Amino acid sequence: MIVVLKPNTDAEREAQLIEWFKSFGLGVHVSEGQFQTVLGLIGDTSSVDTDLVASLDIVDTVKRVTETFKCANRKFHPEDTIIEVGDLKIGGGNFTVIAGPCSVESEEQIVGIAKAVKAAGANMLRGGAFKPRTSPYDFQGLKAEGIELLKIARQETGLPIVTEIMNASDLPLFEDVDVLQVGARNTQNFDLLKELGHLKKPILLKRGIAGTLKELLMSAEYIMASGNENVILCERGIRSYSDYLRNTLDLSAVPMLHELTHLPVVVDPSHATGLARMVPPMALAATAAGCDGLLIEVHNDPPHALCDGAQSIRPEEFAKLYGKLQAVREAVR
Ligand code: PEP
Ligand code: MN
Numbered sequence: 323m324i325v326v327l328k329p330n331t332d333a334e335r336e337a338q339l340i341e342w343f344k345s346f347g348l349g350v351h352v353s354e355g356q357f358q359t360v361l362g363l364i365g366d367t368s369s370v371d372t373d374l375v376a377s378l379d380i381v382d383t384v385k386r387v388t389e390t391f392k393c394a395n396r397k398f399h400p401e402d403t404i405i406e407v408g409d410l411k412i413g414g415g416n417f418t419v420i421a422g423p424c425s426v427e428s429e430e431q432i433v434g435i436a437k438a439v440k441a442a443g444a445n446m447l448r449g450g451a452f453k454p455r456t457s458p459y460d461f462q463g464l465k466a467e468g469i470e471l472l473k474i475a476r477q478e479t480g481l482p483i484v485t486e487i488m489n490a491s492d493l494p495l496f497e498d499v500d501v502l503q504v505g506a507r508n509t510q511n512f513d514l515l516k517e518l519g520h521l522k523k524p525i526l527l528k529r530g531i532a533g534t535l536k537e538l539l540m541s542a543e544y545i546m547a548s549g550n551e552n553v554i555l556c557e558r559g560i561r562s563y564s565d566y567l568r569n570t571l572d573l574s575a576v577p578m579l580h581e582l583t584h585l586p587v588v589v590d591p592s593h594a595t596g597l598a599r600m601v602p603p604m605a606l607a608a609t610a611a612g613c614d615g616l617l618i619e620v621h622n623d624p625p626h627a628l629c630d631g632a633q634s635i636r637p638e639e640f641a642k643l644y645g646k647l648q649a650v651r652e653a654v655r
Pocket of ligand 2: 425593630
């Protein structure tokens with residue numbers, strides 16, 4: 323249930339109403355907007371008399387929310403969530419470009435790519451240290467050492483770092499990481515999501531391999547219900563009928579998610595297509611569709627990349643793309 327308060331409601335009356343809702347055993351999510359305050363009630367609201375609440379003089383409107391996702395629901399939080407990573411703002415009209423290799427391979431590789439993408443305009447550096455590979459015989463990532471190398475690259479460039487966590491038991495290694503990524507294979511690892519909900523750190527949550535939008539939002543809800551509201555959603559393509567492409571990029575997910583949720587939505591055209599030459603056109607299309615940012619795999623030597631070389635663009639291609647992205651943003655503004 324959501325309760326919209328009248329403008330300029332007295333803070334004491336608002337607090338009393340919140341306490342009253344809590345006496346029913348409900349959680350109350352307060353969203354203070356520029357013009358109105360919205361109280362989102364979480365839990366079983368069946369014993370709350372809607373007509374009684376609507377009749378209170380400080381209440382503007384009351385609505386029952388039928389969707390199962392509450393914290394992530396735009397009805398609970400009408401304004402866009404803006405997630406802060408240092409000075410960087412994600413969501414709410416800001417455009418964030420996250421770039422870097424699939425995996426961290428060496429200090430020279432990650433620092434070199436970090437410098438190149440930073441010079442081209444990127445806002446954050448990505449790089450996998452723990453890699454979820456389909457084959458156990460493939461490179462599994464440098465793990466703890468990879469995280470240390472990402473920190474060196476951050477120090478050299480000032481770019482915040484994003485890297486994937488696969489197991490909650492590794493959390494101590496991620497203490498100094500700026501944004502934790504949950505990969506498509508772990509989107510429904512609910513125990514991991516609950517653990518990440520106990521942090522304050524931003525979580526980049528990817529859509530599951532064949533995940534629906536509702537499933538993605540319910541995964542975000544797991545993190546948020548445990549207390550961490552800093553969730554960035556990522557459309558990375560879904561398994562469907564694609565034969566020549568790795569996945570099918572669902573661009574309509576962008577405006578649909580913006581309708582359903584206040585969380586920022588970024589698009590990953592690299593895993594969505596699996597082919598470097600498809601990345602620039604789909605990055606531009608995603609930008610035109612209104613995404614809040616992009617996650618793009620960039621490698622200095624794609625043919626020799628230890629992971630996802632075929633879908634990695636080179637730094638000079640990234641720089642060229644970055645310029646076009648700004649033109650598309652301008653055109654659709
Ligand atoms: C990645 O970002 O390198 C990755 C493994 O992505 P996904 O989980 O979307 O496959
Ligand atoms: Mn990858």
